[in-house]
Amino acid sequence: MQLTASTRSAAVIVAPVGRIDHAGTEAFATALKPYLDRCRAGADALIIDMGGVDYISSVGLRALMVAAKQVETQAGRIALAALSPMVREVFEISRFDLLFTIYGSVDEALGDQGGRS
Amino acid sequence: MKVRFWGTRGSIPVALTAPEIRRKLVVALLGCVGRNLATPEAIERYIDEELGFDVRGTFGGHSSCVELDTGGAEHLIFDMGSGARPLGQSFLQRHGTGAPQTYHIFMSHVHWDHIMGFPFFAPVYIQGNRIVIHGCHAVLEQAFRRQQAAPSFPVDFSQLAATIEFDRLEPGKRHSIAGLTITPKLQRHEGDSYGYRVEAQGKCLVYTTDSEHKVGDVDERAAFIEFFRAADLVIFDAMYALADAISVKADWGHSSNIVGVELCQAARVRCLCMYHHEPAYDDQRIAQVLQETRRFEEITRDGHRLEVISAYDGLELEL
Ligand SMILES: [Zn+2]
Ligand SMILES: [Zn+2]
Numbered sequence: 294m295q296l297t298a299s300t301r302s303a304a305v306i307v308a309p310v311g312r313i314d315h316a317g318t319e320a321f322a323t324a325l326k327p328y329l330d331r332c333r334a335g336a337d338a339l340i341i342d343m344g345g346v347d348y349i350s351s352v353g354l355r356a357l358m359v360a361a362k363q364v365e366t367q368a369g370r371i372a373l374a375a376l377s378p379m380v381r382e383v384f385e386i387s388r389f390d391l392l393f394t395i396y397g398s399v400d401e402a403l404g405d406q407g408g409r410s
Numbered sequence: 411m412k413v414r415f416w417g418t419r420g421s422i423p424v425a426l427t428a429p430e431i432r433r434k435l436v437v438a439l440l441g442c443v444g445r446n447l448a449t450p451e452a453i454e455r456y457i458d459e460e461l462g463f464d465v466r467g468t469f470g471g472h473s474s475c476v477e478l479d480t481g482g483a484e485h486l487i488f489d490m491g492s493g494a495r496p497l498g499q500s501f502l503q504r505h506g507t508g509a510p511q512t513y514h515i516f517m518s519h520v521h522w523d524h525i526m527g528f529p530f531f532a533p534v535y536i537q538g539n540r541i542v543i544h545g546c547h548a549v550l551e552q553a554f555r556r557q558q559a560a561p562s563f564p565v566d567f568s569q570l571a572a573t574i575e576f577d578r579l580e581p582g583k584r585h586s587i588a589g590l591t592i593t594p595k596l597q598r599h600e601g602d603s604y605g606y607r608v609e610a611q612g613k614c615l616v617y618t619t620d621s622e623h624k625v626g627d628v629d630e631r632a633a634f635i636e637f638f639r640a641a642d643l644v645i646f647d648a649m650y651a652l653a654d655a656i657s658v659k660a661d662w663g664h665s666s667n668i669v670g671v672e673l674c675q676a677a678r679v680r681c682l683c684m685y686h687h688e689p690a691y692d693d694q695r696i697a698q699v700l701q702e703t704r705r706f707e708e709i710t711r712d713g714h715r716l717e718v719i720s721a722y723d724g725l726e727l728e729l
Contacts, residue, residue, distance in 0.1 A: 388653035
């Protein structure tokens with residue numbers, strides 16, 4: 294599990310790569326933490342680019358739910374983008390698709406945050 | 411060994427409604443259009459091969475009750491939900507009323523949906539029958555007596571004709587009962603519940619219902635993987651979707667299809683049987699959950715193929 298970050302028009306984009314499974318979730322949550330802490334009211338939106346994630350287990354889904362809850366209490370904005378078809382199916386089967394704002398691509402997510410790059 | 415399901419619904423029994431039956435009829439009859447169904451054989455074939463189980467049948471609505479038939483002289487049952495009523499009738503048909511029988515009942519816990527069938531389990535009214543209720547709860551006997559006490563039921567527990575014994579089991583210990591090796595395990599549920607790992611005749615069955623799994627609890631996960639290890643069949647509480655189980659329905663004491671698949675994959679289980687179905691779900695919804703769970707197993711498969719089925723009242727499995 295690797296995590297890279299970049300900033301584009303009014304959004305911070307973090308991109309995990311690899312498996313967010315029982316072994317990889319802790320590293321993912323730790324790497325994500327500073328970005329969650331900064332995602333507050335008035336701050337840039339946080340977009341998680343899921344394009345590089347090829348597997349996510351229940352623990353990974355729970356970590357995303359905890360992240361979304363934290364951002365919600367801080368009145369920040371968080372969204373997921375670019376889920377692979379397989380990860381998208383896991384979201385649908387677990388009903389996690391109902392808990393998140395999910396975009397087909399990072400560009401689509403950026404378009405919705407009020408600026409395109 | 412045979413496993414027969416007499417009650418598979420969670421929390422409270424439910425019944426099919428007229429609109430649901432009408433929906434099945436509409437789907438079935440629409441499918442007939444343009445087919446030549448002039449003979450009973452052609453109709454049977456159409457029903458069996460062209461209609462889904464949610465259309466041609468029903469998952470049923472009785473609450474938890476499962477029979478394990480080892481072929482031995484003594485009978486083995488898990489939980490006494492409302493499915494215990496038809497099970498009792500079946501025992502009477504099989505053995506009549508003249509030959510005394512011994513019944514071993516293993517209780518996951520004493521919530522209403524798991525004890526409510528006991529006063530309707532006909533063998534308790536027959537003199538000479540021996541009924542042993544096994545469980546780990548201190549309140550086991552109290553719960554059975556209380557549900558039949560006035561003003562809640564017309565026949566008091568003390569009036570039952572069969573000989574009824576209570577046997578307190580120790581969790582984590584292997585017990586030898588009626589030719590089985592049976593190990594109870596404490597589970598996360600309001601008032602506690604216990605799962606049972608049963609080993610007999612070279613086969614292994616795990617009965618684990620009303621059990622919540624805290625996603626992210628590493629020790630708990632490892633303990634359940636060990637408990638399920640290489641079982642032929644795991645009967646698993648898959649009442650909720652994962653998103654509900656860990657958010658709005660957290661601490662309600664139930665689990666999900668996703669966690670069931672993950673644990674059974676890690677434990678190299680042969681077959682996962684989803685059980686304790688949500689009472690708000692109709693047949694179509696349970697069938698959809700089954701299809702999705704099979705798909706989830708397929709896309710997350712890691713060298714081990716796990717068979718996934720959904721329990722229904724009347725299902726019989728050969729172990
Ligand atoms: Zn229950
Ligand atoms: Zn319960």
